[in-house]
Amino acid sequence: MNMENGSTDRCPDRCGTLPSCAPLATGYVPFQQVGSPRYGQRDALSNGTLFPALNLPFHLAIPGSKVSDGPLGELQALCFVLQELALYLDTHPEDAEAFALFKQYTAMEKTARENVEKNGGPLLREQAANDSKYTWLNDPWPWNFEHNEVK
Amino acid sequence: MFIYEKKLQFPVKIATPNPKLASYIISQYGGPDGELGASMRYLSQRYAMPFAQAKGLLTDIGTEELSHLEMVASIVHQLTRDLTDEQVKANPGFAAYFVDHTAGVYPTAASGFPWTAASIQSTGDALADLTEDMAAEQKARKTYDNILRLSDDPDVNNVIRFLREREIVHYQRFGECLRNVQEKLDQKNVYLYNPSFDKNRMAKG
Numbered sequence: 001m002n003m004e005n006g007s008t009d010r011c012p013d014r015c016g017t018l019p020s021c022a023p024l025a026t027g028y029v030p031f032q033q034v035g036s037p038r039y040g041q042r043d044a045l046s047n048g049t050l051f052p053a054l055n056l057p058f059h060l061a062i063p064g065s066k067v068s069d070g071p072l073g074e075l076q077a078l079c080f081v082l083q084e085l086a087l088y089l090d091t092h093p094e095d096a097e098a099f100a101l102f103k104q105y106t107a108m109e110k111t112a113r114e115n116v117e118k119n120g121g122p123l124l125r126e127q128a129a130n131d132s133k134y135t136w137l138n139d140p141w142p143w144n145f146e147h148n149e150v151k
Numbered sequence: 152m153f154i155y156e157k158k159l160q161f162p163v164k165i166a167t168p169n170p171k172l173a174s175y176i177i178s179q180y181g182g183p184d185g186e187l188g189a190s191m192r193y194l195s196q197r198y199a200m201p202f203a204q205a206k207g208l209l210t211d212i213g214t215e216e217l218s219h220l221e222m223v224a225s226i227v228h229q230l231t232r233d234l235t236d237e238q239v240k241a242n243p244g245f246a247a248y249f250v251d252h253t254a255g256v257y258p259t260a261a262s263g264f265p266w267t268a269a270s271i272q273s274t275g276d277a278l279a280d281l282t283e284d285m286a287a288e289q290k291a292r293k294t295y296d297n298i299l300r301l302s303d304d305p306d307v308n309n310v311i312r313f314l315r316e317r318e319i320v321h322y323q324r325f326g327e328c329l330r331n332v333q334e335k336l337d338q339k340n341v342y343l344y345n346p347s348f349d350k351n352r353m354a355k356g
Contacts, residue, residue, distance in 0.1 A: 023341055026333055027282060029326020045161065048316025056319050060299045061312040068162055076161060083160075083215060087320065090208040091327035116158075123157050142159045143225035145232065 013037055013053045032088070034095050041077035041105075042067060050084035072120065075112040081105050153214070160218040161313045165229040165306045170238060170245035173230035174261060175301050177248065179223045179314070181258025181266035184290035186223055190216035192271040192287060196280045199347040202335060205277060208328045209284075212321050219314055224256045226310060277347045281329040285322055292318035 011017060016030025036051050044050040046067045067073050085102045092098060113123065121135045122128045128136040140147040179185045193213030200206045231245075231254040239249050247263065258266035271287075274280050295315035302308055337343045344352050 023333070023338055026278075026341055027285070027326070027329055029285075029323060029330065031327055031330065032323060045313075048161075048313040049320050051320075054320050054323060055316065057312065058296050058299055058315060060296075061315070062305055062308050066309065072158065073162065076158065080160065083211075084320070086211055087208065087215075087324045090204060090211055091324055091331060093204065121157075124154060136157075142157055143163070143221065143228050145164060145229050147159075 032092070034092065035097065038101075041081045042069075042073075044084065045073075045077040045080045050081055050088075071112065071115040075109065075116050078105055078109040078112050082109060153217075159222055159225060160215070161222060161310060163222055163225040163229060163310055165226060165304070167304065167306070168232055168234060168238075169230050169304060169307075170234060170242045170249075172302055172304060172307060173227045174242075174245045174248050176223065176230070176261075176298060176307070176311075177227050177257075177259060178261035179291070179294055179298070180220065180227060180256065182260035182262075182264075182294070183270040184287065184294050185258075185260075185266070186216050186220040186291075187258050187266055188271045189213075189287060189291060190220055191268065192273065193284065195271075195273040196284070199273070199275045199280070200277055201346040201350065201353075202277075202332060204331055205281070205328055208324060212324065215317070215321075219317065222310060222314065226307060227256050228254075230307070275347050276345050277332050278329070278341070281325055281332065284325045285329070288318045288322040288325065292322075 011033060013033070013036055016032050018028055018030050022028060032051070032053070036053050038044070038050050039047060039052060047055050049055050067077065082102065082105050085098055085105065089095065089098055089102060117123055117127055121138050122131070125136050128134055181187050190213050193209045193216060197206050197209035197213065200209060234254060239246055248257075248259070251257070260266075272280070272283050274283070292315055295311050295318065298311050299308060299315070302311065332346065333341050336346060346353055
């Protein structure tokens, strides 16, 4: 699927693969190659992609963005890596290395989630059943300025 | 089904309210290339998708767009919090929104046109839909470029930069998905049948 050009030579990481011959009158986006370099979770979240090859900022964008290093920031970063891996796997379902990472990050996300819920209250309504009273309603809600304070 | 998770995908923490900027950014909530349209487009199109990969990708990107919708709303909400009458009067661009919606969040384009399903399509044709989706990601990327031109608030631009980059990643994935769909079709003429509708003919080859 990723090597339609029939060659085992790797393109540079910012490039992908195209068929050597292809039907006319159809659109072609190069396939991202397997084994692309990846950011760590914090850099992934702050850049908006797990993959340096896909990081294509606007000339007016401020470089990288600051993401809080508290438990919520860690959870957001891990969830984000999982989202990126999922979209990648949706179009590269046979990539075993990416699937192994997906499993590994899922385990890390579970721990990070427990750390947030310990002090920050339930993230899912059903988690409120573990508390002594109904904490689902507790402020702040995610869109409130206070919610995103560094904890 | 959908389950609400009480967190944002990416933190939104705007220190300084700025109603004028909110009146631009609202376009990515309810404008023609905004996140409401994106989520409704993908989550509606997925039902006609003939292959599991396309069903999955539209579900996963459509769901992510709902979390972007929430982030854009959070920016608008925080940019318009604790406003005084004087601040509203001093921002004629925002006053037109304010007279109808106060500091509520309403799906409208920056130009004042309310969100409309006329700005999206669900064609029941996998090739047409995925091609529209690639265009939609480019149009949203362009809107975020233009917001970056208009905004000098680093707290806002942090978030806009993230959302803009997501459009580029989604474009890549839709492009890969389009190729995966095309490869399942007749290579001599990928337009011989509509793979979403002519399923019986497709099976017979």
